[in-house]
Amino acid sequence: MGGSSVLCSVVGPTEVKIRDEQLDKATVEVVARPLVGLPSVKDKAREQNIRETLEPILLSGLHPRTLIQIVVQTMKDDGCILSTAFNATILALLDAGIPLKSILGSVTCIIDAQSNEILLDPTTEELAQAKSTHVFVFDNKSSIANNEDIMDQEELLANVLFSDSTGSFSEEEYFECSRVCFKAAQAVHGFIRTAVEKKLQKEYQQQE
Amino acid sequence: MTSITEDLSSSGPKIVLPGDILPGPESGLLDDAPTAPVIKLGPGLQPMDDDTIAAVKAGVLKHAAVGNRWWVESNQRRYVAATGESIIGVVIGKSADYYKLDIGAAQPALLGVLSFEGATKRNKPDHKVGALLYCRVSMANKDMEAELECFNPTTGKADGYGELKAGFVFKTSLGLARRLLDPKTLVLRLLGQHVPFETAVGMNGKVWINSAKPAHTILICNAVKNSEFLGAEECRSMVKSLVEKL
Incomplete structure (x- = not known):
């Protein structure tokens, strides 16, 4: 996304350490790694954000007593790294064939300190000038339900899987951001769909 | 619900993503199938909490009228055991x-x-x-x-x-292994025209090959692995170039 890129790998369902074993569902482990150096507090927070968002949409009950390990490696950080990590993770999960309830799409936006405008997918430079930063994650159930343009605020928020905001902002600003990000997330969902379709077409071309 | 119905009405493989809902009987899409009261769900489909049936894996939605069975054909590398395979x-x-x-x-x-x-x-x-x-x-x-x-x-x-006994085993994706089990598989037929070999394909993605010479085994192994994302014509030229190098 923009100038940022993240490499994500998914291993699983695989053997789990007895210590981490859960009898009724799979253990989800997320490891976030920075480009250089040791994982910092920020990386640990990112790990927890991703794991807590994914756990409700992963059907971990289908693979009890196993481990699903997700490794998120930052390759290049130029703003909205958390959104990039979310989108990379969901693509990796789809490719690995892990059962999911729905897919997600993540978008970051900022409110510019000078112009008070909402900016999508900010770069590091733009982030520095932001009054507030918002990260949203939407699932694809909502994109199906909202085709009839029911942009009710409450319904909109019911489909948010994750939201993280920093800085100072008003309530109206927050809802405006979520509306803008929701629209942008549709593009992310569309991209995921075309990516999967392209890969499947390659696989099936021999059989026609 | 709209996305899946659009896919069904258009020709070609119907691709589903996790969260896509299987159309209900009222949509009229199941008219060709005998409207059996029982639907059998295969891999990749799960009943959800709200009584709908949704895909849980990305792949191609398949349907067999016999027994009104539905499943999603997806590809992955990790094997999950299933009875009879x-x-x-x-x-x-x-x-x-x-x-x-x-x-x-x-x-x-x-x-x-x-x-x-x-x-x-x-x-x-x-x-x-x-x-x-x-x-x-x-x-x-x-x-x-x-x-x-x-x-x-x-x-x-x-x-x-x-x-x-003897031979050589290598790992492929589960989707490729499933395709290799089809007797009409292009890559195995093409290879069979040039080199004699024995093969056993496991649904867990493990493929065993036995041939007269190590060079033949390596060739077969490379050709099969390369064939996964190739079209029919590309596959032909790939096998041809590998055999010529032998």
């Missing part, structure tokens, strides 16, 4: 009652020492650690280790199951 396993341990086999799933599978053709308590085959066995999954359950057998339980005959 033929697989290739490596012996990794042996106890008094069971062999422990690595089948590429989360847990090792168990193969009873007596589950071979004509095996009795007195007279049973002995397999060393590292031996390759071609077997059938006799029981698969998400909460337990899979159980295997090396004979057909209805006839008591081996039916081709048993130890694979």
